[in-house]
Amino acid sequence: MLTFRITHEESGGRARVGVLTTARSEIATPAFMPVGSLGNVRSVDGEELLKMGYGLILNNAYHLYLRPGHKVVEELGGVHGFTAWPGAILTDSGGFQVFSLAKFCKISDEGVMFQSHIDGSSRFISPETSIEIQEALGADIIMAFDHVVALPSSLDQVREASKRTSLWARRCVSAKRRTDQSLFGIVQGGLDAGLRVESARDLVSVGFDGYAVGGLSVGEDKADMYGMLDVTVPELPSAKPRYLMGVGMPEDLVEGVARGIDMFDCVVPSRHGRTGWLFTSFGRVVIKQARYARDEQPIDPACRCPVCTRYTRAYLHHLFGVKEMLGARLNTIHNLWFFAKLMEEIRSAVRGGTFQEFRREFHRTYVVDRP
Amino acid sequence: MLTFRITHEESGGRARVGVLTTARSEIATPAFMPVGSLGNVRSVDGEELLKMGYGLILNNAYHLYLRPGHKVVEELGGVHGFTAWPGAILTDSGGFQVFSLAKFCKISDEGVMFQSHIDGSSRFISPETSIEIQEALGADIIMAFDHVVALPSSLDQVREASKRTSLWARRCVSAKRRTDQSLFGIVQGGLDAGLRVESARDLVSVGFDGYAVGGLSVGEDKADMYGMLDVTVPELPSAKPRYLMGVGMPEDLVEGVARGIDMFDCVVPSRHGRTGWLFTSFGRVVIKQARYARDEQPIDPACRCPVCTRYTRAYLHHLFGVKEMLGARLNTIHNLWFFAKLMEEIRSAVRGGTFQEFRREFHRTYVVDRP
Numbered sequence: 176m177l178t179f180r181i182t183h184e185e186s187g188g189r190a191r192v193g194v195l196t197t198a199r200s201e202i203a204t205p206a207f208m209p210v211g212s213l214g215n216v217r218s219v220d221g222e223e224l225l226k227m228g229y230g231l232i233l234n235n236a237y238h239l240y241l242r243p244g245h246k247v248v249e250e251l252g253g254v255h256g257f258t259a260w261p262g263a264i265l266t267d268s269g270g271f272q273v274f275s276l277a278k279f280c281k282i283s284d285e286g287v288m289f290q291s292h293i294d295g296s297s298r299f300i301s302p303e304t305s306i307e308i309q310e311a312l313g314a315d316i317i318m319a320f321d322h323v324v325a326l327p328s329s330l331d332q333v334r335e336a337s338k339r340t341s342l343w344a345r346r347c348v349s350a351k352r353r354t355d356q357s358l359f360g361i362v363q364g365g366l367d368a369g370l371r372v373e374s375a376r377d378l379v380s381v382g383f384d385g386y387a388v389g390g391l392s393v394g395e396d397k398a399d400m401y402g403m404l405d406v407t408v409p410e411l412p413s414a415k416p417r418y419l420m421g422v423g424m425p426e427d428l429v430e431g432v433a434r435g436i437d438m439f440d441c442v443v444p445s446r447h448g449r450t451g452w453l454f455t456s457f458g459r460v461v462i463k464q465a466r467y468a469r470d471e472q473p474i475d476p477a478c479r480c481p482v483c484t485r486y487t488r489a490y491l492h493h494l495f496g497v498k499e500m501l502g503a504r505l506n507t508i509h510n511l512w513f514f515a516k517l518m519e520e521i522r523s524a525v526r527g528g529t530f531q532e533f534r535r536e537f538h539r540t541y542v543v544d545r546p
Numbered sequence: 547m548l549t550f551r552i553t554h555e556e557s558g559g560r561a562r563v564g565v566l567t568t569a570r571s572e573i574a575t576p577a578f579m580p581v582g583s584l585g586n587v588r589s590v591d592g593e594e595l596l597k598m599g600y601g602l603i604l605n606n607a608y609h610l611y612l613r614p615g616h617k618v619v620e621e622l623g624g625v626h627g628f629t630a631w632p633g634a635i636l637t638d639s640g641g642f643q644v645f646s647l648a649k650f651c652k653i654s655d656e657g658v659m660f661q662s663h664i665d666g667s668s669r670f671i672s673p674e675t676s677i678e679i680q681e682a683l684g685a686d687i688i689m690a691f692d693h694v695v696a697l698p699s700s701l702d703q704v705r706e707a708s709k710r711t712s713l714w715a716r717r718c719v720s721a722k723r724r725t726d727q728s729l730f731g732i733v734q735g736g737l738d739a740g741l742r743v744e745s746a747r748d749l750v751s752v753g754f755d756g757y758a759v760g761g762l763s764v765g766e767d768k769a770d771m772y773g774m775l776d777v778t779v780p781e782l783p784s785a786k787p788r789y790l791m792g793v794g795m796p797e798d799l800v801e802g803v804a805r806g807i808d809m810f811d812c813v814v815p816s817r818h819g820r821t822g823w824l825f826t827s828f829g830r831v832v833i834k835q836a837r838y839a840r841d842e843q844p845i846d847p848a849c850r851c852p853v854c855t856r857y858t859r860a861y862l863h864h865l866f867g868v869k870e871m872l873g874a875r876l877n878t879i880h881n882l883w884f885f886a887k888l889m890e891e892i893r894s895a896v897r898g899g900t901f902q903e904f905r906r907e908f909h910r911t912y913v914v915d916r917p
């Protein structure tokens with residue numbers, strides 16, 4: 176089971192550093208979780224993630240349920256045995272994927288009927304089946320099944336989804352059988368402060384091992400997202416880990432930590448890596464640009480990753496141009512390294528009592544990317 | 547410059563073990579060279595190749611001439627500087643690619659006019675420009691520009707191509723300016739023993755740093771290919787390295803060594819890796835087959851590679867099925883490891899005077915794949 180110990184708290188602020196201990200590893204928080212949707216983080220393997228300092232990754236229950244199937248994964252030793260990843264794993268519940276990926280979905284209080292985005296087959300996931308799937312997958316941390324609405328939605332739609340998420344959260348707790356997995360609840364409520372507070376209080380009254388803030392980073396302004404953290408986090412018990420789902424960009428990690436978040440996940444380091452969007456200490460490098468064709472510098476001269484210490488922008492530009500998978504891979508490794516390093520710097524600043532200086536300096540030097 | 551020292555010769559046979567020394571590395575022969583067409587071996591990087599025991603790889607002059615251009619590569623430190631590969635490199639001359647990949651090609655004694663397979667642009671390569679390109683690329687070993695004909699071709703066509711190859715080989719020697727690169731000639735002659743002997747004798751009379759046997763493994767029966775080696779190799783000076791181009795499958799490596807070959811190159815470990823065709827000590831494993839979906843064994847229980855020591859067939863089957871690039875990569879690593887290991891076993895058998903026993907045992911246990 177999970178234990179969470181806070182070792183440093185910012186005085187006069189919400190940032191904090193802690194240690195999340197699972198049966199398999201100790202993870203320093205605030206932590207960024209790379210996304211391994213189908214059981215692996217695209218193009219890299221577990222040994223490489225460990226070397227970068229990652230001890231916890233996210234797998235998608237929805238994807239593994241469809242392929243190869245949760246029963247197959249269970250038979251092969253669960254996600255840990257199946258993927259041979261030696262660190263800890265969190266599975267999301269499938270809620271977000273059902274609503275964003277399925278070809279068709281019909282929702283009721285009972286659950287969600289949808290068509291697989293792979294083969295069009297009809298499927299049904301309820302809070303109970305989501306827990307059943309996640310128990311078969313066997314991750315260290317599992318998530319309650321939630322109703323995510325796209326933004327913007329009407330306040331009525333957001334309220335309905337938020338209430339349903341609360342109802343489902345209770346059913347997830349009841350359905351849970353395994354005692355060696357930790358269950359996190361997910362706060363919904365769109366961009367409505369009242370609904371967010373209500374959702375948070377309701378989940379806290381049920382009691383979870385950790386609390387996630389869901390339904391953000393779905394197209395809203397960053398100021399709105401940060402505002403929702405400002406009202407939600409104070410409602411969550413400080414002794415439990417707080418997880419901001421699907422976030423984010425480097426600036427969001429810094430601002431999330433400033434608002435008391437302990438865990439993040441996002442596909443950007445790997446997905447952007449594949450499209451040649453490289454994160455650096457000074458902002459974005461788009462490797463396909465012609466200006467890098469003869470550039471003998473590393474991606475980021477300040478980076479000590481295995482890519483920057485070995486390869487030039489010119490070579491990565493070439494690999495990208497010829498569509499060589501090694502290019503996607505090297506870009507991904509650099510990006511994942513950059514995120515790991517950023518979290519390490521954040522933790523170090525919080526420990527040293529210099530987080531606000533770090534935050535100011537970050538915003539001064541890091542050019543935020545406009546998508 | 548290249549030195550080649552033979553350390554062991556089979557008594558009563560043609561197999562031999564030696565050391566090829568370049569400015570950058572010592573390569574034990576018989577050696578297999580992975581193919582890095584565009585400056586890298588698909589999906590793996592140089593550090594990984596070194597760890598597998600490879601010290602010499604092949605780059606394609608044709609591909610690098612088109613993208614990013616030999617002048618760009620030269621400016622960035624040649625293939626060594628550009629790709630950051632610390633071992634030795636051999637570039638082929640472009641002959642084979644011009645004839646097999648270009649959209650259109652018109653050949654005369656002067657050279658070959660062709661259309662780029664990338665953008666359709668008109669290009670011209672002669673023996674002189676091939677040497678110019680290869681000198682700009684700066685590999686340790688460069689190849690004479692040859693005329694390769696598809697098989698079957700008429701005897702007249704084969705004779706014409708073989709004679710032109712000889713003519714061009716002389717022009718390559720004259721065009722060569724750099725003294726820090728070694729130049730290999732390429733024996734042609736199709737499946738005609740007389741033409742092969744003639745081609746070999748003519749090249750030997752010119753004098754090269756090594757001799758390649760080209761134009762084989764282009765669809766002919768294996769017996770015919772082996773027969774051509776039987777007549778060609780005895781014509782080549784025993785003190786110089788002998789290189790069988792574009793070959794091959796594991797059984798061809800064993801049979802090539804038995805006929806006195808010192809160097810091989812082939813795309814199969816990486817190309818077959820990407821399509822899920824895995825080489826093992828007992829023959830082929832086609833990882834997409836349903837029977838591997840729940841198979842918890844490694845690809846080859848006898849293999850000590852980083853893939854077999856960590857991942858199951860079931861996981862690799864899953865990665866292949868979901869088209870995850872990590873699958874292609876892990877398969878490639880296993881295959882490259884298998885080829886490196888096979889060459890090591892061959893060398894060890896030759897050194898120990900047990901090559902014929904090794905050869906018999908190999909053919910007894912290794913199931914040759916029918917394409």
Ligand SMILES: [Zn+2]
Pocket residue numbers: 474475478479480481482483484509512
């Ligand atoms: Zn880097």
Ligand SMILES: [Zn+2]
Pocket residue numbers: 845846849850851852853854855880883
């Ligand atoms: Zn292996």
